[in-house]
Amino acid sequence: MAEAEHPLIEAFREFSPQSAIVADRARKVFPGGDTRASAHYSPYPLTMKKAEGCILTDIDGNEILDCMNNFTSLIHGHAHPDIVDAVSRQAALGSAYAAPSMNQIELAELITERVSSIDKMRFCSSGTEGTLMALRCARAATGRQKIMKMEGGYHGSYELAEVSLVPLPDQRGDLEAPNSLAVDGSFPDSVLNDTVICPYNEPAMAKKLIGQHADDLAAVIVEPILGSMGMVSATTEFLNTLREETLKHGIVLIFDEVITLRVDMGGAQKVHGIEPDLSSMGKIIGGGLPVGGVGGKDELMQLFSPDSAHPVMHASTFSGNALTMAAGFAAMNAYSSSECARINEMADRLRKGFTRAFEQAGIKGQVTGMGSLSNLHFTDEPIHDARDSLTGMIAAGHVSRLLHLTMIRHGVMLASRLMCCVSTAMTDEHIERAITALNESLAEIRPFIENERPALMR
Ligand SMILES: Cc1ncc(COP(=O)(O)O)c(C=O)c1O
Structure with missing residues (x-):
């Protein structure tokens, strides 16, 4: 039929x-x-x-x-009364000022208080942008080009964030050194060449691959749960290996907590007891409105500072807009x-x-x-x-x-x-x-x- x-x-x-x-x-x-x-x-x-x-x-x-x-x-599901109230009040006061607002600072204070690896943070408009800015920060900090991501990992709607998202059996190669796979016909070779694919939950293989590519790697980015590929949890042993090896080789470790921030007040990193250098965020921190964020160690986050000599460029029209920040603060406060x-x-x-x-x-x-x-x-x-x-x-x-x-x-x-x-x-x-x-x-x-x-x- x-x-x-x-x-x-x-x-x-x-x-x-x-x-x-x-x-x-x-x-x-x-x-x-x-x-x-x-x-x-x-x-x-x-x-x-x-x-x-x-x-x-x-x-x-x-x-x-x-x-x-x-x-x-x-x-909180849909139309939580605190969020409806915060958004209604803020909408009447204007949605985006291109200037700081109190709720922007309050939400950042709340997140930095809860997630111990985040000294400082920045808001943006999507998880996609959050991971992108984390990778740019890592490249600027290390002067290196390549990024290691996990086979089956998803970090947003751009090529690098999707490489090898769907590791088809006839294309993926050996588990010990997986191929960098395009997801569609839009992928430039340069992106595939700059991405090292790591098998998920294989500590020994990860250690070997990081060692092999250490001189070129700016960052290792990992989701504590492989979300798009079916909510597969990382083992603490695996994440620990990534932490140890990145520290050893001066590589920035990024936890993509866009999905997982909800599993504990301090994110999945708290559950595993491991502190990454940078974390990307999104989803729940916007209270239902478009949002993203990147945060981490002071030293790395300073690279975004407008006061630094050559800041990592991050403009983005709706970053930290008052409406999202009001919704996000109400949502996170109620969580x-x-x-x-x-x-x-x-x-x-x-x-x-x-x-x-x-x-x-x-x-x-x-x-x-x-x-x-x-x-x-x-x-x-x-x-x-x-x-x-x-x-x-x-x-x-x-x-x-x-x-x-x-x-x-x-x-x-x-x-x-x-x-x-x-x-x-x-x-x-x-x-x-x-x-x-x-x-x-x-x-x-x-x-x-x-x-x-x-x-x-x-
Ligand atoms: C782990 C992870 N990172 C990044 C993103 C991208 O977030 P957004 O869709 O807000 O751009 C997603 C989206 O589902 C995600 O699951």
Whole structure:
């Protein structure tokens, strides 16, 4: 049966007729009908009318539990009263002054207080810009060109940040020295040549590769969780090796905490007890508005100072704009260590419930993650790097997509790559609801899996 005619896709169309009409309209103005790759899924994404707390309402009137939270950025879900109040008040006072505002300084004070490796910081408008500025700072500090990034790591929407994001089996080369892979046809050779790819969670191999390229390496950048490749947690041993080897060779160690800052008041670095030289941030620190940040050791951050002789150039029209800063301060202020512990604990229960759902359905599956961040995988093989994760994705084929669409019909929004996260807007009842939805969805798609992907059955 052709995929477009799959009964589960037909069921999705029946569930969302108004979104289907809007999607046709969107295709006339957006290539492929969408303006953001990660938020797109086929046959079309639902068009939303409103969202409050953890509930999304689409234009067909369906109410859906949001377990995706704009790809982990909405730590309090939608329209948190403190944030709505702060944004409304600030909007009336102006949104961007090209001058300091009090809430800019207050938010920076709060972040530098919580994250012990951050002496000083700068704001920008996206996580993309945050990692980019961290890399530029590292190059300026060391006078070196090359950057080491992890296989399967994602640091934003520019070429270097995406090299080897999807390490396809026929292209990736040996695990000990992975190839630098382009993600699309836009990648200049110079970027590929300037990027050294490191296997994730392989301390001995990382040590060897850092040693080999030490004279050329400005920075090693690593996510404490491989987010885009399925929420695969780094081991403390691996991150420790990166810390030791970068210190030994005078290389800047950057933790990309754009996703992981939420797992502890002090970020994932606190959980592992390791201090990077620089950290990039984004998502939750903007309270739902566009944001990014870079912060770290005083000595390195001074390179951005307008008072220094040749500062690293970082202008950016909306950096630290008053509206984002007001939203971010309200959000971070409302994110206490007790709320962090509460959502992490709810996510533990969610992972257990999801794992049981796979077992009860007799379907191979597991749930990876850390803190409030999780990802479902259709494999029972251990997942410790991007290659393992990709093997599971390839084996699952279109079944992941079918599960995503079926979960939406059962009232739960995951990311199409089956990522999910818990927000403070959720309660135990929402966790139960999400688990029930997975049980029901797996029961519904099980006959199709038996027929179309029997290797996924236990
Ligand atoms: C780890 C990581 N770094 C950087 C980024 C880029 O952030 P933004 O989308 O705000 O540019 C993302 C986005 O998902 C991310 O997950």
